[in-house]
Structures are given as structure tokens and as C-alpha cells.
Amino acid sequence: MRPYALVQLRQDDTSASMYNLVGFQTNLKFGEQKRVFSSLPGLEKAEFIKYGVMHRNTYINSTEVLDETFNLKANKNIFFAGQITGVEGYVESIASGMVVALNAIRRYKCLENENLKIQKCSFPETTMIGALAKYISTPNKKFQPMNANFGILPPLEEKIRDKKIKYQKLADRALQDLKCNMI
Numbered sequence: 192m193r194p195y196a197l198v199q200l201r202q203d204d205t206s207a208s209m210y211n212l213v214g215f216q217t218n219l220k221f222g223e224q225k226r227v228f229s230s231l232p233g234l235e236k237a238e239f240i241k242y243g244v245m246h247r248n249t250y251i252n253s254t255e256v257l258d259e260t261f262n263l264k265a266n267k268n269i270f271f272a273g274q275i276t277g278v279e280g281y282v283e284s285i286a287s288g289m290v291v292a293l294n295a296i297r298r299y300k301c302l303e304n305e306n307l308k309i310q311k312c313s314f315p316e317t318t319m320i321g322a323l324a325k326y327i328s329t330p331n332k333k334f335q336p337m338n339a340n341f342g343i344l345p346p347l348e349e350k351i352r353d354k355k356i357k358y359q360k361l362a363d364r365a366l367q368d369l370k371c372n373m374i
């Protein structure tokens with residue numbers, strides 16, 4: 192038989208007794224999942240501990256409650272990071288965590304020493320991290336989770352049709368702004 196699809200099994204516990212079927216988000220009824228997945232070669236004798244469900248992102252209304260450093264406006268000692276803020280994806284979540292870490296340490300230093308005045312660390316809007324931070328902290332009645340994409344960056348002054356050139360220019364501008372503002 193010619194294989195035409197792959198199923199990735201990811202180890203779920205240290206004793207290697209449980210495996211997760213990666214990316215199996217489905218609306219299939221549990222009984223149907225057992226029937227279909229048991230028909231996969233190698234899974235005939237598998238015991239199913241948990242069935243697949245469609246994933247749902249749970250996130251706070253960041254546009255109202257957070258600033259561009261993922262800091263809670265109502266309590267400066269509280270930060271949120273990751274997809275709970277409305278960013279979506281691995282890299283995006285890590286990026287928000289980095290912004291939070293940089294700012295939490297600043298906040299801590301200021302609390303330790305009241306005479307210290309340290310500015311918040313926010314990234315320029317022209318960088319992807321800055322654009323995501325702006326997106327989650329700007330009022331928006333239709334707020335939905337957002338991943339990194341060129342569409343959230345402020346447009347270039349010149350109109351460029353060729354996407355490859357346009358994206359390169361957006362990246363160059365981001366690096367330039369980072370150099371000017373943060374180093």
C-alpha cells in the first residue's frame with residue numbers, strides 16, 4: 192500500500208505510555224474517533240485516554256486592560272504574557288513573554304529603589320513585536336487573536352507591488368528602527 196499521509200505521535204508522559212496525535216483537532220464524535228483512529232496502521236490496539244476537540248482560544252480583553260508592555264493598566268505589578276493576551280502562535284507568545292520579562296524586571300527595580308526612574312521597554316511599531324503589542328493594546332471592538340504577519344505593520348511610505356521587495360523593505364525598516372530606538 193502506498194502511504195499518502197503521516198500521523199505524528201508526540202510522547203505525553205515520561206514513562207512513554209501515552210502519546211498525543213499531533214494536530215488532531217476535530218468535531219468527530221468520540222465513538223467515531225475511536226473507530227477511525229483505530230483503523231490507522233499501528234493503532235489497532237491503541238487505548239484512547241482523551242479524544243480530540245476543536246481548540247478554542249481563551250483570551251482577555253487586552254485592548255481595554257493592557258498597555259503596550261502587556262502590563263495591566265489597573266495594577267502595574269501584574270503582567271500577562273502569551274496567547275491569553277490575544278497573540279497567537281509559539282513565536283508570538285515567546286515574544287510577548289520577552290517584553291513582559293524586560294518590563295517586569297524594570298518594574299521590580301523601581302519598586303526596590305523609589306528614586307530610580309526607569310522607562311518602560313516597548314518595541315517600535317514598525318517591528319513585528321511592537322506591532323503585535325500595539326495591536327493587543329489598541330481599542331478594537333472586533334478584537335481577535337493575531338499572529339505575526341506583515342499586514343499589522345504600518346505601511347511603507349512608497350507603494351511597492353512586488354511582495355518580496357515590500358517585505359524585505361519592511362524588515363529593513365524594522366531593523367533600522369530597532370537600532371535607532373533600542374540599542
Ligand SMILES: Cc1cc2nc3c(=O)[nH]c(=O)nc-3n(C[C@H](O)[C@H](O)[C@H](O)COP(=O)(O)OP(=O)(O)OC[C@H]3O[C@@H](n4cnc5c(N)ncnc54)[C@H](O)[C@@H]3O)c2cc1C
Nearest residue numbers: 214215216246272273274275278279280281282283284285
Ligand atoms: C492543536 C494546536 C496546534 C498549534 N499549532 C501551532 C503551530 O504549528 N505553530 C504555532 O506557532 N502555534 C501553534 N499553536 C498555537 C500555540 O500552541 C500557542 O499560541 C502557544 O503555545 C501559546 O503559548 P502560551 O505559553 O501562551 O500558552 P500555553 O502553551 O497554552 O501555556 C499555558 C500553560 O499554562 C498552564 N495553565 C493553565 N491554567 C493554569 C492554572 N490555573 N495554573 C497553572 N497553570 C495553568 C497550562 O497547562 C499550560 O501549560 C497551536 C495550538 C493548538 C491548540
